Amino acid sequence: MPHAQPAFPPALRDSAPETGASPNLAFEGTTPYEDYVRAEILTNLQKPISDDPGEMVFLVTTQVMELWFTVIVHEWETAARALREDDLPVALAALKRSTYELTSLNASWEPLAHLTPAQFNAFRSALGEASGFQSATYRRLEFLLGEKSAAMLVPYRNAPGVHARLEGALNAPSLYDEALGWLARRGHAIPAAVLERDPSERYAPVQEVEDVWQAVYAGDQGSEECRLGEALTEVAELVWRWRNDHLVATRRAMGAKVGSGGSAGVAWLEKRAGKHVFPELWTARSNV
Numbered sequence: 667m668p669h670a671q672p673a674f675p676p677a678l679r680d681s682a683p684e685t686g687a688s689p690n691l692a693f694e695g696t697t698p699y700e701d702y703v704r705a706e707i708l709t710n711l712q713k714p715i716s717d718d719p720g721e722m723v724f725l726v727t728t729q730v731m732e733l734w735f736t737v738i739v740h741e742w743e744t745a746a747r748a749l750r751e752d753d754l755p756v757a758l759a760a761l762k763r764s765t766y767e768l769t770s771l772n773a774s775w776e777p778l779a780h781l782t783p784a785q786f787n788a789f790r791s792a793l794g795e796a797s798g799f800q801s802a803t804y805r806r807l808e809f810l811l812g813e814k815s816a817a818m819l820v821p822y823r824n825a826p827g828v829h830a831r832l833e834g835a836l837n838a839p840s841l842y843d844e845a846l847g848w849l850a851r852r853g854h855a856i857p858a859a860v861l862e863r864d865p866s867e868r869y870a871p872v873q874e875v876e877d878v879w880q881a882v883y884a885g886d887q888g889s890e891e892c893r894l895g896e897a898l899t900e901v902a903e904l905v906w907r908w909r910n911d912h913l914v915a916t917r918r919a920m921g922a923k924v925g926s927g928g929s930a931g932v933a934w935l936e937k938r939a940g941k942h943v944f945p946e947l948w949t950a951r952s953n954v
């Protein structure tokens with residue numbers, strides 16, 4: 667990250683002339699690094715609520731995942747906007763970045779993937795009713811994937827800012843809606859009912875859309891359509907992996923107990939983890 671050369675006396679530099687210039691040590695205010703990264707704020711947000719030493723990594727992993735969710739929402743919003751503007755290179759670049767980010771997100775399971783029930787129990791009761799189910803940014807992510815649900819806004823009815831943002835995402839076309847719109851403008855036979863659908867409704871698979879993807883995949887493997895299809899498939903697979911890694915970590919940590927958010931726990935997660943986003947991209951493959 668670039669920063670201006672401050673005018674400090676040589677005594678305030680950790681000089682090692684034989685190895686070239688060394689980093690500046692003195693700044694007029696906070697460091698430019700702090701101004702940019704806000705590390706003081708970020709590293710003061712870890713407040714464990716139990717005495718268990720194992721809780722810290724649970725909290726930090728959850729916060730790290732929230733940060734990745736935030737970046738990925740940003741990428742998919744960029745990709746959706748670019749598709750709307752028929753700018754495929756920008757859309758593909760954002761989707762590509764998001765696949766690297768999803769891979770990092772998924773790798774963050776490692777510290778929680780091996781919790782025994784006793785280790786999890788050591789701080790679990792302190793969590794009360796808190797559950798990842800209440801993550802508003804995860805819900806935005808799902809909405810961008812086409813998994814819309816007005817009911818998912820209910821937990822935020824007393825948080826007007828969060829509620830308004832999520833409501834905006836509910837009513838906006840999803841990334842997949844924008845991809846289908848782009849295909850239609852390229853001359854593919856996406857039905858009008860799909861293009862004009864209520865974007866606040868959960869996306870449900872449509873035969874004609876499957877037929878379009880099937881034709882795309884049967885054709886030129888280097889076509890722009892095929893590249894978009896593969897970029898979306900990569901995203902869908904990595905989302906599926908996150909859900910399944912979450913499911914297995916949960917099964918290891920708490921077996922079939924009910925969730926802190928009030929669900930049946932593993933049985934409920936299993937149903938959600940079994941689904942594939944962008945459904946026709948998966949079903950079309952059977953006929954190519």
Ligand code: HEM
Pocket residue numbers: 727728731732778781797798799800801804912915916917919920924925926927928929930931932934935938
């Ligand atoms: C071993 C640690 C974890 C366990 C045992 C666990 C358990 C659960 C359970 C049982 C649910 C179902 C809802 C409920 O009744 O609470 C759930 C949902 C969820 N959890 Fe976790 N969780 C863990 C770690 C995490 C982490 C680190 C995140 C990151 C933010 C997270 C994000 C979510 C999300 C987004 C949902 C909602 C999923 C959906 O709506 O399909 N979980 N979790």
